[in-house]
Amino acid sequence: MTSCILLALKRLASLSVLGVLFWNLGFLLQSSHIPAGGASTRDKPLSILIWDLPFNHNLNLSGHICATGRHHKEGCLLTSNRSWLDQADVVAFHHRELQRNRSRLPRAKKKPGQNWVWVSLESPTNTKDLAGWNGTFNWVMTYRQDSDIFIPYGVLVPHLSDKVDIPKKSHLVCWVISNYHRTQKRAELYRELSRHIKIDVYGKASKKPLCPACLLPTISQYKFYLAFENSIHQDYITEKLWRNALLAGTIPVVMGPPRANYEQLIPGEAFIHVEDFGSMQELATFLLTMNDSHYQSFFSWRHRYTVKLYDNWQERFCTICDRYPSLLCGKVYPSLEDWFQNERSGLPGGP
Incomplete structure (x- = not known):
């Protein structure tokens, strides 16, 4: 039995003379749920329909994919077969495909208690066409920590090690960039910093493209990596930090949200923030x-x-x-645009 039913029981409790009975029944049902990380007590698997595969990737969603491989989540089924719309518990919509194929959105939920999820890993700066989805989605699934379903680009997991192997360094600073626009903040900082220190530039926007297998071995030869985000937003900390710098074994020089936001995810001594310096000349000297x-x-x-x-x-x-077991069923975002564009006032380092 899902948390939606629990919510209904609690509402009945406030309206009925049998309120105490309903509340106690709801409490017993809630206590039967396994905490997040396991499956809840259900007669059949939780079914999740992926309406459009992100970026047309072939995810090979064959049956109980979440119970296999590295996922290990029993009682959960993913499918991209739209014929499941009338029986899916959750339908997930990736925004990139949604904004390109708006007419293909289902007219209504096909199953009582079905919940729709809006999914995006792009920043508000790079997300368009949000105004048309008022009252459409129950949950949001993004890189933001205040999302209903938080999906970061990376995390640090506990791992004790007596020895730390740092790749041998033969170069100083590099930057990998695919889309270079002169008006972006990161482009301005790069131009200013490059006046004081040599920066090797790779990627589609440079004359030195890198094959996927060449990326980490190349970056690992550098002492510092410019992990500059394409836009500055709450929690928008992407693979530029996690993969290109930390996983490669180099020190990230970050440009993005304030330092305090980064320190919610990684130790403060693991990175250098451009805002720690009064000028790019000071950073270069450092x-x-x-x-x-x-x-x-x-x-x-x-x-x-x-x-x-x-x-x-x-x-x-x-x-x-x-x-899923802890999500509030029946919740609706009146304005998806308001939630995504208006970031929380408690953004570290913000007003």
């Missing part, structure tokens, strides 16, 4: 004059943690299975 002992200290976190990337869409969608 990078050029750092001694070996100071450099090694930026890797102390690796004695306690290791990097886990969330770059697999199967795994991301299986996160719904974990969160």
Whole structure:
């Protein structure tokens, strides 16, 4: 029995002379749920329909995918077969495909208690056409920590190690960039910093494209990596930090949300923030004059943690299975645009 039914019982409790009976029954049902990370007591698997596969990726959603491989979530089924619309418990809509094929959205929910999830990993700056979805979605699934279903680009997981191996360094600073626009903040900072220090630039926007298998081995040769986000938003901390820098074994020089926001996810001594310096000349001097002992200290976190990337869409969608028992059924976002564009006032370092 799902949390939707629990909510209904609680509402009945406030209206009926049998309120105490209903409340106690609801409490007993709630106590029968396994906490997040396991499956709830259900007669059949939780079914999740992926309306459009993100970026047309072939996810090979064959049966109980969340109970196999590295997902290990029993009682949860993913499918992209739209004929399941009338029986799916949850329907997930990835925004990129949604905004391109708006007419293909189902007219209404086909099953009582069915919940619709809006999914996106893009920042508000790069997300368009939100105004037309008022009152459409029950839950949001994004990189924001205040999402109903939080899907970060990466996390640090506990991992004790006596020895930390740092890749051998032969170069100083590099940047990998696919889409370069001169008006972006990151482009402005790069131009200013490059006046004071040599920066090797790779990627589609440069004359040095990298094959996927070449990315990490190339970056690992550098002491510092410019993990500059394409836009600055609450919690918008992408693979530029997690994969390109931390996983590659180099020190990230970050440009994105304030330092305090980064420190909610990684230790403060694991990165350098551009806002720690009064100018790009000061930052360049800091990078050029750092001694070996100071450099090694930026890797102390690796004695306690290791990097886990969330770059697999199967795994991301299986996160719904974990969160489902604790999600509020019947909730609706009156304005998706208001929620996504108006970030929380408590953004670290903000007003």
